[in-house]
Amino acid sequence: MRKPVIATASLAGCFGCHMSILDIDEKILDLIELVDFHKSPITDIKKFGRKCDIGLIEGGCCNSENVHVLRDFRKNCKILVSVGECAVMGGLPALRNGIPVAECLEEAYLNGPTVHENTERILPNDDELPMILDKVYPCHEIVKIDYFLPGCPPRAELIWEALIGLIQGKEIKIPYEAFKYD
Amino acid sequence: MTMNKIIHFKLDGVDCQAEKGQYILDAAAANGIWIPSLCNMKGIKPHGSCRICTVKVNGRPMTACTTPVVEGMVVESNTEELNDQRKQILEMLFVEGNHFCPACERSGNCELQALVYRFRVAVPRFAFQFPVRNLDASNPRLIKDHNRCILCKRCIRGIKDKEGRNLFAFRRRGHKVEISLDPELAGSLTDEQAQKAMDICPVGALIRKEKGFDVPIGKRTYDKKPIGSEVEQPTVNE
Ligand code: SF4
Ligand code: SF4
Numbered sequence: 001m002r003k004p005v006i007a008t009a010s011l012a013g014c015f016g017c018h019m020s021i022l023d024i025d026e027k028i029l030d031l032i033e034l035v036d037f038h039k040s041p042i043t044d045i046k047k048f049g050r051k052c053d054i055g056l057i058e059g060g061c062c063n064s065e066n067v068h069v070l071r072d073f074r075k076n077c078k079i080l081v082s083v084g085e086c087a088v089m090g091g092l093p094a095l096r097n098g099i100p101v102a103e104c105l106e107e108a109y110l111n112g113p114t115v116h117e118n119t120e121r122i123l124p125n126d127d128e129l130p131m132i133l134d135k136v137y138p139c140h141e142i143v144k145i146d147y148f149l150p151g152c153p154p155r156a157e158l159i160w161e162a163l164i165g166l167i168q169g170k171e172i173k174i175p176y177e178a179f180k181y182d
Numbered sequence: 183m184t185m186n187k188i189i190h191f192k193l194d195g196v197d198c199q200a201e202k203g204q205y206i207l208d209a210a211a212a213n214g215i216w217i218p219s220l221c222n223m224k225g226i227k228p229h230g231s232c233r234i235c236t237v238k239v240n241g242r243p244m245t246a247c248t249t250p251v252v253e254g255m256v257v258e259s260n261t262e263e264l265n266d267q268r269k270q271i272l273e274m275l276f277v278e279g280n281h282f283c284p285a286c287e288r289s290g291n292c293e294l295q296a297l298v299y300r301f302r303v304a305v306p307r308f309a310f311q312f313p314v315r316n317l318d319a320s321n322p323r324l325i326k327d328h329n330r331c332i333l334c335k336r337c338i339r340g341i342k343d344k345e346g347r348n349l350f351a352f353r354r355r356g357h358k359v360e361i362s363l364d365p366e367l368a369g370s371l372t373d374e375q376a377q378k379a380m381d382i383c384p385v386g387a388l389i390r391k392e393k394g395f396d397v398p399i400g401k402r403t404y405d406k407k408p409i410g411s412e413v414e415q416p417t418v419n420e
Contacts, residue, residue, distance in 0.1 A: 095280075095285070138310060140305065150304055177406055182289045
């Protein structure tokens, strides 16, 4: 039987959710027996070369590139899972949602206490750079998401149980302690 | 001391006893059955505003925190329909404010969050509103974070000064309504009153300054045990 193929991405996240995947410890050896990893920071494969069974998304969408990657994942993955607070709810990046974008940029590049060398007072404006969105959006407000794993990061146990459930098509029982928003 | 008259009612098919005049929610707890609630707090006059404790009394929806038990009453609480309605209210409360749990001093000890855990809300079914609200840290002892306030009025109902005056009040109207702290009385707010305000608030809307994050993850109130387990009989039905 063909092994299920997993792809992962970190959008507006901190890579903490990816770290939590690694936190399954020695079960990672079982995992690589059970699945293949395709496009993912773990494999460093940059482009989809095949259809994947499961896509794991960390982080919400804060810029045009996040939206592009997320749509690409939706096109190429049969099942898409929002992993963690930021993918599910916007998370800490969404703390900026009440602040106008211009103000955020000015604080970061012109007026912030750590700005030292921007004497020409330039805001990043290269065409190559992704556009910042008006707000940070949870992934399911951009594309259809099939499953949601809460947590900041989701407990390794939750990620493991969910993956096994999806791979083996089994119903899973998540213990109370593993279901958290922080 | 007068003996309170004992009356009988049925809750989810279980024969229960109550003292005459006891509210359904309290009587249920005395019988080891938990009815979810949020705006209600022991020791504070019930208010019936959040509707999470809504049960069906002889088939009609009533708030369990404000409805006294009557002899022979038939009450339903733990049903699929009522639990989904509760879940919807929780989800609405969640998207209607700005709840960034990982950055919240109250996380792990928050009643809204604990209910959301117990009802297993993986994601709210409603769109996030991300309302623009402010945080008021002008008081030397207490921070008011309107992003997290669920307008339960527990602080208004529960905190008075020595003369019985309210320290907190609602101001403005409609969707702009917010909690305000009487500027005159607030100036003399003591550490004890600030702590009491923080304890009375079910969420992280009232935070004592220089407090917070002092209990490690794993040891907070709702880390290991779900809300409600404090009143339930050993067989916790998840
Ligand atoms: S008040 Fe409760 S629900 Fe809101 S952010 Fe804080 S912990 Fe989360
Ligand atoms: S500040 Fe807290 S106690 Fe007061 S109304 Fe808001 S949520 Fe309720």
